[in-house]
Amino acid sequence: MHFFTYLLQCLSLLLLVLSSSISALPRPINHKLHTKKISDTAKNTQNNNNEFKILYYDQTLDHFNYQLESYKTFKQKYVINYEHWGGAKSKSPILVYLGAESSLDNYTLNGLILKNYGQHFKALLLFIEHRFYGESIPFGMSKEKVMKNTRIRGYFNSAQALADYAQLILHVKQKLNAHFSPVIVVGGSYGGMLATWFRLKYPHVALGALASSAPILYFDNIIPPNHGYYSVVTKDFKETSESCFEIIRDSWMMIDKVGQEPNGLSILTEKFNTCDHLNNTGELKDYLEDLFSVVAQYNLPPITSICNAIDNGSHGTDILSRIYAAIVAFSGNLTTCQDINLEKSNFKDTILGWDWQICSEMVMPMVFGTSKDSMFPHETFNLTNYIKECKDIVLETLSDSLIAVYTINGTHTMDILKPEEDDPEWLVHQRKREVEIIDGWLRQYYGNLKQDVN
Ligand SMILES: *[C@@H]1O[C@H](CO)[C@@H](O)[C@H](O)[C@H]1NC(C)=O
Ligand SMILES: *[C@@H]1O[C@H](CO)[C@@H](O)[C@H](O)[C@H]1NC(C)=O
Ligand SMILES: *[C@@H]1O[C@H](CO)[C@@H](O)[C@H](O)[C@H]1NC(C)=O
Ligand SMILES: *[C@@H]1O[C@H](CO)[C@@H](O)[C@H](O)[C@H]1NC(C)=O
Ligand SMILES: *[C@@H]1O[C@H](CO)[C@@H](O)[C@H](O)[C@H]1NC(C)=O
Ligand SMILES: *[C@@H]1O[C@H](CO)[C@@H](O)[C@H](O)[C@H]1NC(C)=O
Numbered sequence: 001m002h003f004f005t006y007l008l009q010c011l012s013l014l015l016l017v018l019s020s021s022i023s024a025l026p027r028p029i030n031h032k033l034h035t036k037k038i039s040d041t042a043k044n045t046q047n048n049n050n051e052f053k054i055l056y057y058d059q060t061l062d063h064f065n066y067q068l069e070s071y072k073t074f075k076q077k078y079v080i081n082y083e084h085w086g087g088a089k090s091k092s093p094i095l096v097y098l099g100a101e102s103s104l105d106n107y108t109l110n111g112l113i114l115k116n117y118g119q120h121f122k123a124l125l126l127f128i129e130h131r132f133y134g135e136s137i138p139f140g141m142s143k144e145k146v147m148k149n150t151r152i153r154g155y156f157n158s159a160q161a162l163a164d165y166a167q168l169i170l171h172v173k174q175k176l177n178a179h180f181s182p183v184i185v186v187g188g189s190y191g192g193m194l195a196t197w198f199r200l201k202y203p204h205v206a207l208g209a210l211a212s213s214a215p216i217l218y219f220d221n222i223i224p225p226n227h228g229y230y231s232v233v234t235k236d237f238k239e240t241s242e243s244c245f246e247i248i249r250d251s252w253m254m255i256d257k258v259g260q261e262p263n264g265l266s267i268l269t270e271k272f273n274t275c276d277h278l279n280n281t282g283e284l285k286d287y288l289e290d291l292f293s294v295v296a297q298y299n300l301p302p303i304t305s306i307c308n309a310i311d312n313g314s315h316g317t318d319i320l321s322r323i324y325a326a327i328v329a330f331s332g333n334l335t336t337c338q339d340i341n342l343e344k345s346n347f348k349d350t351i352l353g354w355d356w357q358i359c360s361e362m363v364m365p366m367v368f369g370t371s372k373d374s375m376f377p378h379e380t381f382n383l384t385n386y387i388k389e390c391k392d393i394v395l396e397t398l399s400d401s402l403i404a405v406y407t408i409n410g411t412h413t414m415d416i417l418k419p420e421e422d423d424p425e426w427l428v429h430q431r432k433r434e435v436e437i438i439d440g441w442l443r444q445y446y447g448n449l450k451q452d453v454n
Contacts, residue, residue: 052109052127053080057171059131061138062155063163074138077104077129078168081115086122088178091449093442095184096206097127098165098198100191101354103134113419113431114186120435121442124181126172130191131164132156133353143352156353157361162194166202182207182445184438190362208441210434230368233296234375236303244307248292249375251323255281258320272324275337287340288323289368289376291330305329359390 055078062070086092095114102108104127118125129136137146138155146152169183185206187195192211199209238245258264258271259281269278278284295306309329310322327338363386368376419431 051081051083053082054078055080056135057168059136059164060167063160063167072138074131075136075140076131076164076168077135078172079104079109079127080172081118081125081127083115083125084118084122085124088176088181090122091178091180091182091446093121093123093182093184093207094169094173094178095121095123095125095186096165096169097125098185098187098191098194099128099130099133100187100189100194101130101133101357102350104129104136105134116419117186117435117438121184121438123184124176124178126169128165128168130194131161133349143349147352147356153356156356158194158197158357162198162201165194165198166205169205180449182442184208184210184441186210190357207445208438210438230293230374230376231371233293234373236296237292237307237375240303241307241311244310245375247310247319247322248326251288251319252285252377254319255284255323268320271320272327272340273337275339276341283340285377288327291327292375295330301330301332355390 056075057078058073059076060070061072061074064070095117097112097114099108109127114125114127117123132138132143132146132153132155137143138152139146141149141152146156165185173179173181173183183206185195185198186209187193188211195209196211199206234245237248255268258268259278261267265278265280268274268281268284272278272284274284292306295301295303306326306329309325312325313322315321315325315328331338363383368374368379370378370380419428
């Protein structure tokens, strides 16, 4: 908490919310299930979509250069909700959701807490899609095509995205004559990093930033590696059930062992009832690693239900049957096969874009580590392998100078998701605190404004 106070003092208007000790930032190249689960959750909530007005802005392609091509524009999608706004006359605030590594769709809009905050602050809500995601892809190109175009994808980076946000926010303020409406930017995970950077880089545009789960200051060699994301996931499982923890910890070797037997992959395919035949044990392990992380992060379904399934052994008492029980408990459907291949899912847009971002700009050494207390397979961060994987993914050779932004510790984005009745107390409390802090900023802002006028 000292850290938190210190930050508040240093950057008085920067709010860095340390909501818990789990990071929503993905393990490189592997956060598909995480994205899927968020969408699934949000999908279940109904909403009157008329409240959201969809608009497109002619955004500048390149904010940092004077070449002719820089002045070309592309359509950037943004969404406005006026429902609760007090109006420009009363200088009511504007809450801006900074889109991150996914399209700005109904799932996102319905899944966020911003509507509740809009009510509280009488705020205009502005949601902006991140460039190169969803519909905001330059020149109306397909995502696949644009990612293969080395010239155009050069405009796909966080600095350009921040400049987009600044330009669009000013445009909206201008259009609404809302020159004195204070702006608070909001984002989670990568979006939280953007929100924080935005406040630092464009302090004249944003009064404050609500950065949920933004591990911006967690650099390598600052945080001991075994204090990272996966140790927290492990801790959550261990605290829920010691035997559950042990079974998971021992399952990886078992999967590899069976996988190496003749016909091993067929045995595993059958055992785990996967829709597609397994090509290697990595596919299954990747899925399970994601599953356990997502469960710990969102408690959805609760860890207890996963551990109960493992401990109960209702699908068989050997290790693999217990792990299969966990998958069944997670997917909540016994009748169908388990679709563990998330590559071909609806999240292609996110995967294509995010793989580029983590390979070109945001290299995060989030690995399992080698702690003997971990329930995950042992693994160290290996930049050589990381670069190799990036080259495989991005097809063409990348520049040798990968800029590393290291993150180890972190939090999750629950605090900016739509509140639910069974939210834990800490979360309710945290949201309350966030609202109080923003209220404080606004009070100060309006106070200063009054003084300036007098
Ligand atoms: C939400 O869904 C409605 C109805 O399908 C659609 O018209 C609208 O474009 C969607 N909103 C966004 C932001 O994509
Ligand atoms: C990182 O996480 C660990 C374990 O949760 C914690 O002990 C440590 O204080 C955290 N570091 C910071 C800088 O918050
Ligand atoms: C195995 O590879 C094929 C071909 O790439 C793919 O369609 C299938 O989904 C893979 N299996 C799994 C379980 O991912
Ligand atoms: C555990 O197994 C018992 C008996 O088979 C069953 O009644 C119970 O519902 C199971 N609990 C869970 C959480 O699966
Ligand atoms: C389970 O799968 C069946 C068949 O695909 C589907 O009709 C049903 O809605 C699913 N149930 C749940 C709870 O997802
Ligand atoms: C990283 O991986 C490469 C290739 O797999 C290997 O040669 C190298 O020794 C590894 N480096 C470390 C530090 O483990």
